[in-house]
Amino acid sequence: KIISIKKRESLLDSLTGLLNRNAFDSLKSYKSKQVFCFLDIDHFKSINDTYGHDIGDKAIKAFTHCLNENIRKTDLAFRWGGEEFLLILRENINEELDVYLILERIRRCVEAMDLTDIPKFTVSIGYCYHESKTEIQELVKKADLALYESKKTGRNKVTRYKE
Template identity: 40%
Template sequence: MRFYQATTFLFPRSYERRILFVCFGAVHIPLIACIVLQAATGHWQLDTLLTLLVATLAGTVMGLAAIHALLAPVGQATLMLQAIQMGERIQAIPQGADDLVGRLLSGVTIAANESAARIERLVDAAERDPLTGIRNRRGFLDSAEQVLRGRSNAVVALIDIDHFKRINDDFGHDTGDVLLKSLARRIEDHLRRSDIAARWGGEEFAVLLPDTTLDEARLVMERLRATVALDTDLGVEDRAVTFSCGLAPVRSFAQLGDATKQADAALYAAKNGGRNQVQILGL
Protein backbone atom coordinates (compact mmCIF):
# COMPACT_ATOMS: atom_id res chain seq x y z
CA MET A 1 0.00 0.00 0.00
CA ARG A 2 2.86 2.42 0.74
CA PHE A 3 4.36 2.11 -2.73
CA TYR A 4 0.89 2.35 -4.26
CA GLN A 5 0.15 5.53 -2.33
CA ALA A 6 3.63 6.95 -3.01
CA THR A 7 3.16 6.60 -6.77
CA THR A 8 -0.30 8.12 -6.97
CA PHE A 9 1.18 11.32 -8.41
CA LEU A 10 1.91 9.33 -11.57
CA PHE A 11 -1.34 9.24 -13.56
CA PRO A 12 -3.60 9.69 -10.48
CA ARG A 13 -6.68 8.49 -12.37
CA SER A 14 -5.11 5.53 -14.18
CA TYR A 15 -3.67 2.63 -12.20
CA GLU A 16 -2.89 0.78 -15.43
CA ARG A 17 -0.79 3.62 -16.85
CA ARG A 18 1.09 3.87 -13.55
CA ILE A 19 2.10 0.20 -13.75
CA LEU A 20 3.08 0.56 -17.41
CA PHE A 21 5.20 3.64 -16.61
CA VAL A 22 7.03 1.83 -13.79
CA CYS A 23 7.64 -1.21 -16.02
CA PHE A 24 8.79 1.02 -18.85
CA GLY A 25 11.41 2.59 -16.58
CA ALA A 26 12.51 -0.79 -15.18
CA VAL A 27 13.04 -2.26 -18.66
CA HIS A 28 15.34 0.64 -19.63
CA ILE A 29 17.64 0.30 -16.59
CA PRO A 30 20.13 -2.01 -18.40
CA LEU A 31 20.37 0.38 -21.35
CA ILE A 32 20.85 3.39 -19.08
CA ALA A 33 23.51 1.53 -17.05
CA CYS A 34 25.40 0.61 -20.25
CA ILE A 35 25.34 4.18 -21.52
CA VAL A 36 26.57 5.52 -18.15
CA LEU A 37 29.39 2.91 -18.05
CA GLN A 38 30.59 3.67 -21.56
CA ALA A 39 30.39 7.41 -20.93
CA ALA A 40 32.43 7.02 -17.74
CA THR A 41 35.13 4.88 -19.38
CA GLY A 42 35.13 6.76 -22.66
CA HIS A 43 34.93 3.50 -24.62
CA TRP A 44 31.86 3.66 -26.81
CA GLN A 45 30.64 0.47 -28.44
CA LEU A 46 27.93 1.70 -30.75
CA ASP A 47 26.99 -1.74 -32.08
CA THR A 48 26.46 -3.00 -28.55
CA LEU A 49 24.42 0.08 -27.64
CA LEU A 50 22.33 -0.21 -30.81
CA THR A 51 21.65 -3.89 -30.20
CA LEU A 52 20.73 -3.22 -26.57
CA LEU A 53 18.48 -0.29 -27.58
CA VAL A 54 16.57 -2.37 -30.15
CA ALA A 55 16.22 -5.27 -27.72
CA THR A 56 15.07 -2.91 -24.97
CA LEU A 57 12.45 -1.27 -27.20
CA ALA A 58 11.17 -4.63 -28.42
CA GLY A 59 11.02 -5.97 -24.86
CA THR A 60 9.26 -2.79 -23.74
CA VAL A 61 6.58 -3.09 -26.41
CA MET A 62 5.95 -6.78 -25.69
CA GLY A 63 6.05 -6.26 -21.94
CA LEU A 64 3.63 -3.35 -22.01
CA ALA A 65 1.24 -5.26 -24.26
CA ALA A 66 1.38 -8.30 -21.97
CA ILE A 67 0.84 -6.21 -18.82
CA HIS A 68 -2.07 -4.40 -20.49
CA ALA A 69 -3.66 -7.75 -21.30
CA LEU A 70 -3.02 -9.12 -17.80
CA LEU A 71 -4.66 -6.07 -16.23
CA ALA A 72 -7.81 -6.41 -18.38
CA PRO A 73 -9.57 -8.77 -15.90
CA VAL A 74 -8.95 -6.25 -13.10
CA GLY A 75 -10.62 -3.53 -15.14
CA GLN A 76 -13.48 -5.84 -15.99
CA ALA A 77 -13.92 -6.77 -12.33
CA THR A 78 -14.01 -3.06 -11.42
CA LEU A 79 -16.76 -2.39 -13.98
CA MET A 80 -18.75 -5.36 -12.68
CA LEU A 81 -18.46 -4.15 -9.09
CA GLN A 82 -19.69 -0.71 -10.15
CA ALA A 83 -22.63 -2.34 -11.91
CA ILE A 84 -23.43 -4.37 -8.78
CA GLN A 85 -23.37 -1.20 -6.66
CA MET A 86 -25.88 0.37 -9.06
CA GLY A 87 -28.20 -2.62 -8.66
CA GLU A 88 -27.63 -3.99 -12.16
CA ARG A 89 -27.56 -7.71 -12.86
CA ILE A 90 -24.33 -9.31 -14.09
CA GLN A 91 -25.09 -11.69 -16.95
CA ALA A 92 -21.69 -13.35 -17.45
CA ILE A 93 -18.76 -13.42 -15.02
CA PRO A 94 -15.39 -14.70 -16.32
CA GLN A 95 -13.63 -17.46 -14.42
CA GLY A 96 -10.05 -16.93 -13.30
CA ALA A 97 -7.22 -19.20 -12.25
CA ASP A 98 -6.07 -19.86 -8.69
CA ASP A 99 -4.14 -16.60 -8.41
CA LEU A 100 -4.72 -13.02 -7.26
CA VAL A 101 -6.89 -12.07 -10.25
CA GLY A 102 -8.75 -15.37 -10.05
CA ARG A 103 -9.56 -14.73 -6.39
CA LEU A 104 -10.69 -11.20 -7.29
CA LEU A 105 -13.04 -12.56 -9.97
CA SER A 106 -14.27 -15.19 -7.53
CA GLY A 107 -15.04 -12.46 -5.02
CA VAL A 108 -16.94 -10.51 -7.68
CA THR A 109 -18.91 -13.65 -8.53
CA ILE A 110 -19.91 -14.13 -4.89
CA ALA A 111 -20.82 -10.46 -4.54
CA ALA A 112 -22.88 -10.56 -7.76
CA ASN A 113 -24.77 -13.68 -6.73
CA GLU A 114 -25.47 -12.37 -3.23
CA SER A 115 -26.52 -8.98 -4.61
CA ALA A 116 -28.85 -10.59 -7.16
CA ALA A 117 -30.40 -12.81 -4.49
CA ARG A 118 -30.82 -9.85 -2.13
CA ILE A 119 -32.46 -7.78 -4.89
CA GLU A 120 -34.82 -10.63 -5.71
CA ARG A 121 -35.78 -10.98 -2.05
CA LEU A 122 -36.38 -7.24 -1.74
CA VAL A 123 -38.43 -7.11 -4.95
CA ASP A 124 -40.44 -10.14 -3.88
CA ALA A 125 -41.07 -8.63 -0.45
CA ALA A 126 -42.10 -5.31 -2.02
CA GLU A 127 -44.51 -7.01 -4.44
CA ARG A 128 -46.06 -9.58 -2.09
CA ASP A 129 -48.90 -9.10 0.35
CA PRO A 130 -47.50 -10.11 3.75
CA LEU A 131 -50.81 -11.58 4.97
CA THR A 132 -51.95 -13.71 2.04
CA GLY A 133 -48.60 -14.32 0.33
CA ILE A 134 -49.96 -13.45 -3.12
CA ARG A 135 -49.07 -10.31 -5.08
CA ASN A 136 -50.02 -6.90 -3.78
CA ARG A 137 -51.19 -4.05 -6.02
CA ARG A 138 -47.65 -3.14 -7.02
CA GLY A 139 -46.81 -6.74 -7.86
CA PHE A 140 -50.02 -7.03 -9.86
CA LEU A 141 -49.24 -3.95 -11.94
CA ASP A 142 -45.63 -4.98 -12.57
CA SER A 143 -46.68 -8.46 -13.68
CA ALA A 144 -49.59 -7.10 -15.73
CA GLU A 145 -47.22 -4.81 -17.61
CA GLN A 146 -45.22 -7.87 -18.72
CA VAL A 147 -48.27 -10.00 -19.52
CA LEU A 148 -50.15 -7.33 -21.47
CA ARG A 149 -47.19 -6.59 -23.71
CA GLY A 150 -48.38 -7.61 -27.17
CA ARG A 151 -51.65 -9.12 -25.92
CA SER A 152 -54.91 -8.47 -27.75
CA ASN A 153 -57.55 -9.92 -25.42
CA ALA A 154 -57.53 -9.94 -21.63
CA VAL A 155 -60.01 -9.41 -18.80
CA VAL A 156 -59.49 -7.79 -15.42
CA ALA A 157 -61.68 -8.93 -12.53
CA LEU A 158 -62.17 -7.26 -9.15
CA ILE A 159 -63.44 -9.49 -6.33
CA ASP A 160 -64.86 -8.22 -3.03
CA ILE A 161 -65.87 -10.46 -0.11
CA ASP A 162 -69.51 -9.89 0.79
CA HIS A 163 -70.23 -8.56 4.30
CA PHE A 164 -66.58 -8.76 5.31
CA LYS A 165 -66.98 -6.06 7.96
CA ARG A 166 -69.77 -8.09 9.57
CA ILE A 167 -67.49 -11.15 9.64
CA ASN A 168 -64.79 -9.12 11.39
CA ASP A 169 -67.32 -7.73 13.86
CA ASP A 170 -68.93 -11.10 14.64
CA PHE A 171 -65.87 -13.35 14.70
CA GLY A 172 -62.89 -11.01 15.15
CA HIS A 173 -60.11 -9.79 12.91
CA ASP A 174 -58.13 -13.02 13.29
CA THR A 175 -60.96 -14.89 11.62
CA GLY A 176 -61.08 -12.21 8.93
CA ASP A 177 -57.36 -12.68 8.30
CA VAL A 178 -57.81 -16.46 8.02
CA LEU A 179 -60.61 -15.90 5.52
CA LEU A 180 -58.44 -13.58 3.41
CA LYS A 181 -55.62 -16.13 3.32
CA SER A 182 -57.98 -18.99 2.51
CA LEU A 183 -59.70 -17.10 -0.27
CA ALA A 184 -56.35 -16.05 -1.76
CA ARG A 185 -55.36 -19.74 -1.96
CA ARG A 186 -58.71 -20.65 -3.54
CA ILE A 187 -58.33 -17.95 -6.15
CA GLU A 188 -54.81 -18.99 -7.11
CA ASP A 189 -55.74 -22.71 -7.15
CA HIS A 190 -58.68 -21.97 -9.45
CA LEU A 191 -56.69 -19.98 -12.03
CA ARG A 192 -54.31 -20.88 -14.82
CA ARG A 193 -50.57 -20.36 -14.47
CA SER A 194 -50.75 -17.47 -16.93
CA ASP A 195 -53.37 -15.64 -14.84
CA ILE A 196 -52.34 -13.07 -12.24
CA ALA A 197 -54.01 -12.78 -8.84
CA ALA A 198 -53.36 -10.13 -6.22
CA ARG A 199 -54.76 -8.64 -3.07
CA TRP A 200 -55.96 -5.26 -4.33
CA GLY A 201 -56.56 -3.86 -0.87
CA GLY A 202 -58.65 -4.66 2.21
CA GLU A 203 -61.02 -7.49 1.28
CA GLU A 204 -60.65 -6.87 -2.47
CA PHE A 205 -58.72 -9.07 -4.88
CA ALA A 206 -57.75 -8.41 -8.50
CA VAL A 207 -57.34 -11.01 -11.22
CA LEU A 208 -55.96 -10.59 -14.74
CA LEU A 209 -56.90 -13.28 -17.26
CA PRO A 210 -54.79 -12.99 -20.43
CA ASP A 211 -55.99 -14.35 -23.79
CA THR A 212 -59.53 -14.53 -22.43
CA THR A 213 -62.85 -13.16 -23.67
CA LEU A 214 -65.45 -11.63 -21.38
CA ASP A 215 -67.69 -14.69 -21.72
CA GLU A 216 -64.83 -17.02 -20.82
CA ALA A 217 -63.82 -14.85 -17.88
CA ARG A 218 -67.39 -14.79 -16.65
CA LEU A 219 -67.53 -18.60 -16.66
CA VAL A 220 -64.24 -18.77 -14.74
CA MET A 221 -65.42 -16.30 -12.11
CA GLU A 222 -68.86 -17.93 -11.81
CA ARG A 223 -67.22 -21.31 -11.16
CA LEU A 224 -64.95 -19.72 -8.57
CA ARG A 225 -67.90 -17.92 -6.95
CA ALA A 226 -69.92 -21.16 -6.72
CA THR A 227 -66.91 -23.07 -5.36
CA VAL A 228 -66.31 -20.49 -2.64
CA ALA A 229 -69.99 -20.30 -1.71
CA LEU A 230 -70.05 -24.09 -1.14
CA ASP A 231 -66.71 -24.22 0.67
CA THR A 232 -67.15 -24.84 4.39
CA ASP A 233 -63.43 -24.74 5.14
CA LEU A 234 -62.67 -21.04 4.70
CA GLY A 235 -62.23 -20.28 8.38
CA VAL A 236 -65.70 -18.86 9.15
CA GLU A 237 -67.68 -21.30 11.24
CA ASP A 238 -71.17 -22.18 10.06
CA ARG A 239 -71.38 -19.23 7.71
CA ALA A 240 -71.30 -19.29 3.91
CA VAL A 241 -68.76 -16.96 2.38
CA THR A 242 -69.65 -15.27 -0.88
CA PHE A 243 -68.10 -12.60 -3.03
CA SER A 244 -69.15 -10.14 -5.68
CA CYS A 245 -67.15 -9.63 -8.86
CA GLY A 246 -66.88 -7.05 -11.63
CA LEU A 247 -65.30 -7.73 -15.03
CA ALA A 248 -63.92 -5.46 -17.74
CA PRO A 249 -61.97 -6.08 -20.96
CA VAL A 250 -58.42 -4.78 -21.36
CA ARG A 251 -56.27 -4.85 -24.50
CA SER A 252 -53.05 -3.17 -23.34
CA PHE A 253 -51.30 -2.06 -20.19
CA ALA A 254 -52.07 1.54 -21.07
CA GLN A 255 -55.78 0.70 -20.82
CA LEU A 256 -55.48 -1.15 -17.52
CA GLY A 257 -56.29 1.90 -15.39
CA ASP A 258 -59.54 2.58 -17.24
CA ALA A 259 -60.39 -1.13 -17.32
CA THR A 260 -59.89 -1.35 -13.55
CA LYS A 261 -62.27 1.59 -13.03
CA GLN A 262 -64.81 -0.13 -15.27
CA ALA A 263 -64.42 -3.40 -13.35
CA ASP A 264 -64.83 -1.50 -10.09
CA ALA A 265 -68.06 0.05 -11.38
CA ALA A 266 -69.28 -3.42 -12.35
CA LEU A 267 -68.36 -4.68 -8.88
CA TYR A 268 -70.36 -1.82 -7.34
CA ALA A 269 -73.31 -2.84 -9.53
CA ALA A 270 -72.96 -6.45 -8.33
CA LYS A 271 -73.03 -5.25 -4.71
CA ASN A 272 -76.10 -3.14 -5.32
CA GLY A 273 -77.75 -5.99 -7.21
CA GLY A 274 -77.78 -8.29 -4.20
CA ARG A 275 -74.16 -9.50 -3.95
CA ASN A 276 -72.85 -13.02 -4.64
CA GLN A 277 -72.79 -12.44 -8.39
CA VAL A 278 -70.53 -11.57 -11.32
CA GLN A 279 -71.33 -8.39 -13.26
CA ILE A 280 -70.21 -6.90 -16.57
CA LEU A 281 -71.34 -3.36 -17.29
CA GLY A 282 -73.54 -3.05 -20.32
CA LEU A 283 -74.57 -6.73 -20.25
Protein backbone atom coordinates (compact mmCIF):
# COMPACT_ATOMS: atom_id res chain seq x y z
CA LYS A 1 0.00 0.00 0.00
CA ILE A 2 1.41 3.37 -1.02
CA ILE A 3 1.20 6.13 1.56
CA SER A 4 1.41 9.68 0.29
CA ILE A 5 4.55 11.59 1.18
CA LYS A 6 2.48 14.16 3.06
CA LYS A 7 0.73 11.46 5.09
CA ARG A 8 4.06 9.70 5.81
CA GLU A 9 5.64 12.98 6.94
CA SER A 10 2.72 13.60 9.29
CA LEU A 11 3.66 10.35 11.06
CA LEU A 12 7.36 11.18 11.49
CA ASP A 13 9.05 13.51 13.92
CA SER A 14 10.94 16.13 11.91
CA LEU A 15 13.93 16.35 14.27
CA THR A 16 14.61 12.66 14.85
CA GLY A 17 12.99 10.86 11.95
CA LEU A 18 11.29 8.57 14.48
CA LEU A 19 7.59 7.87 14.40
CA ASN A 20 5.55 10.46 16.27
CA ARG A 21 2.52 10.33 18.51
CA ASN A 22 0.18 10.58 15.51
CA ALA A 23 1.75 7.38 14.18
CA PHE A 24 1.17 5.68 17.54
CA ASP A 25 -2.47 6.79 17.55
CA SER A 26 -2.95 5.47 14.00
CA LEU A 27 -1.68 1.97 14.79
CA LYS A 28 -4.59 -0.42 14.92
CA SER A 29 -3.37 -3.65 16.42
CA TYR A 30 -0.97 -4.74 19.10
CA LYS A 31 0.07 -8.31 19.59
CA SER A 32 -0.11 -9.79 23.03
CA LYS A 33 3.63 -10.33 23.39
CA GLN A 34 5.07 -6.85 23.38
CA VAL A 35 6.84 -4.61 25.82
CA PHE A 36 6.00 -0.92 26.18
CA CYS A 37 8.93 1.26 27.30
CA PHE A 38 9.15 4.95 28.14
CA LEU A 39 12.54 6.65 27.92
CA ASP A 40 13.17 10.18 29.14
CA ILE A 41 16.38 12.21 28.92
CA ASP A 42 17.33 13.18 32.47
CA HIS A 43 17.46 16.89 33.36
CA PHE A 44 16.86 17.85 29.72
CA LYS A 45 15.44 21.26 30.64
CA SER A 46 18.79 22.22 32.16
CA ILE A 47 20.56 21.31 28.89
CA ASN A 48 18.24 23.65 26.98
CA ASP A 49 18.43 26.39 29.63
CA THR A 50 22.23 26.22 30.00
CA TYR A 51 23.40 25.50 26.45
CA GLY A 52 20.46 26.59 24.28
CA HIS A 53 17.90 24.79 22.17
CA ASP A 54 20.35 24.03 19.34
CA ILE A 55 22.45 21.94 21.72
CA GLY A 56 19.27 20.42 23.15
CA ASP A 57 18.30 19.37 19.62
CA LYS A 58 21.76 17.85 19.10
CA ALA A 59 21.37 15.92 22.36
CA ILE A 60 18.01 14.56 21.17
CA LYS A 61 19.55 13.54 17.83
CA ALA A 62 22.47 11.85 19.59
CA PHE A 63 20.04 10.02 21.87
CA THR A 64 18.00 8.91 18.84
CA HIS A 65 21.12 7.54 17.17
CA CYS A 66 21.95 5.56 20.31
CA LEU A 67 18.36 4.26 20.49
CA ASN A 68 18.33 3.20 16.82
CA GLU A 69 21.68 1.43 17.19
CA ASN A 70 20.37 -0.72 20.03
CA ILE A 71 16.92 -1.84 18.89
CA ARG A 72 15.84 -4.40 16.33
CA LYS A 73 14.18 -3.67 13.00
CA THR A 74 10.92 -5.12 14.31
CA ASP A 75 10.74 -2.70 17.26
CA LEU A 76 8.91 0.62 17.02
CA ALA A 77 10.41 3.84 18.39
CA PHE A 78 8.36 7.02 18.78
CA ARG A 79 9.25 10.52 19.86
CA TRP A 80 6.43 10.96 22.32
CA GLY A 81 7.11 14.62 22.97
CA GLY A 82 10.03 16.83 23.91
CA GLU A 83 12.67 14.58 25.47
CA GLU A 84 10.35 11.63 26.04
CA PHE A 85 10.27 8.56 23.82
CA LEU A 86 8.12 5.44 23.58
CA LEU A 87 9.64 2.16 22.46
CA ILE A 88 7.58 -0.93 21.67
CA LEU A 89 9.59 -4.13 21.61
CA ARG A 90 7.77 -6.53 19.32
CA GLU A 91 8.24 -9.95 17.76
CA ASN A 92 9.88 -12.85 19.54
CA ILE A 93 9.22 -11.52 23.03
CA ASN A 94 9.78 -14.48 25.32
CA GLU A 95 11.80 -15.58 28.29
CA GLU A 96 14.91 -15.88 26.11
CA LEU A 97 14.79 -12.20 25.16
CA ASP A 98 16.04 -10.28 28.15
CA VAL A 99 14.16 -7.00 27.87
CA TYR A 100 16.01 -5.53 30.82
CA LEU A 101 19.36 -6.16 29.10
CA ILE A 102 18.17 -4.47 25.87
CA LEU A 103 17.05 -1.40 27.80
CA GLU A 104 20.14 -1.41 29.99
CA ARG A 105 22.29 -1.47 26.83
CA ILE A 106 20.47 1.66 25.59
CA ARG A 107 20.94 3.33 28.99
CA ARG A 108 24.66 2.52 29.03
CA CYS A 109 25.10 3.73 25.43
CA VAL A 110 23.56 7.10 26.33
CA GLU A 111 25.62 7.38 29.51
CA ALA A 112 28.84 6.59 27.60
CA MET A 113 28.33 9.15 24.82
CA ASP A 114 31.12 11.68 24.77
CA LEU A 115 30.40 14.25 22.08
CA THR A 116 32.39 17.44 21.69
CA ASP A 117 29.64 20.06 21.69
CA ILE A 118 26.99 18.22 23.73
CA PRO A 119 27.13 17.93 27.53
CA LYS A 120 26.99 14.42 28.96
CA PHE A 121 23.51 13.27 29.90
CA THR A 122 21.67 10.14 31.00
CA VAL A 123 18.30 8.51 30.40
CA SER A 124 15.69 7.01 32.69
CA ILE A 125 13.60 4.09 31.42
CA GLY A 126 10.39 2.41 32.56
CA TYR A 127 8.74 -0.59 30.95
CA CYS A 128 5.86 -3.04 31.23
CA TYR A 129 4.89 -6.24 29.47
CA HIS A 130 1.72 -6.32 27.37
CA GLU A 131 -0.87 -8.32 29.19
CA SER A 132 -3.73 -9.95 27.31
CA LYS A 133 -6.91 -7.89 27.28
CA THR A 134 -5.15 -4.82 28.67
CA GLU A 135 -6.05 -1.57 26.93
CA ILE A 136 -3.21 0.18 25.13
CA GLN A 137 -3.66 3.38 27.16
CA GLU A 138 -3.33 1.32 30.34
CA LEU A 139 -0.03 -0.15 29.08
CA VAL A 140 1.24 3.33 28.26
CA LYS A 141 0.23 4.47 31.75
CA LYS A 142 2.02 1.52 33.39
CA ALA A 143 5.22 2.14 31.41
CA ASP A 144 4.99 5.82 32.39
CA LEU A 145 4.60 4.87 36.08
CA ALA A 146 7.71 2.68 35.83
CA LEU A 147 9.56 5.62 34.23
CA TYR A 148 8.43 7.85 37.09
CA GLU A 149 9.81 5.27 39.54
CA SER A 150 13.20 5.38 37.74
CA LYS A 151 13.21 9.17 38.02
CA LYS A 152 12.04 9.20 41.64
CA THR A 153 14.68 6.69 42.76
CA GLY A 154 17.74 8.38 41.28
CA ARG A 155 17.43 8.56 37.47
CA ASN A 156 19.75 6.91 34.94
CA LYS A 157 18.17 3.50 35.52
CA VAL A 158 15.78 0.93 34.07
CA THR A 159 12.65 -0.02 36.04
CA ARG A 160 10.05 -2.69 35.28
CA TYR A 161 6.44 -1.93 36.21
CA LYS A 162 5.20 -3.96 39.16
CA GLU A 163 1.61 -3.99 40.45
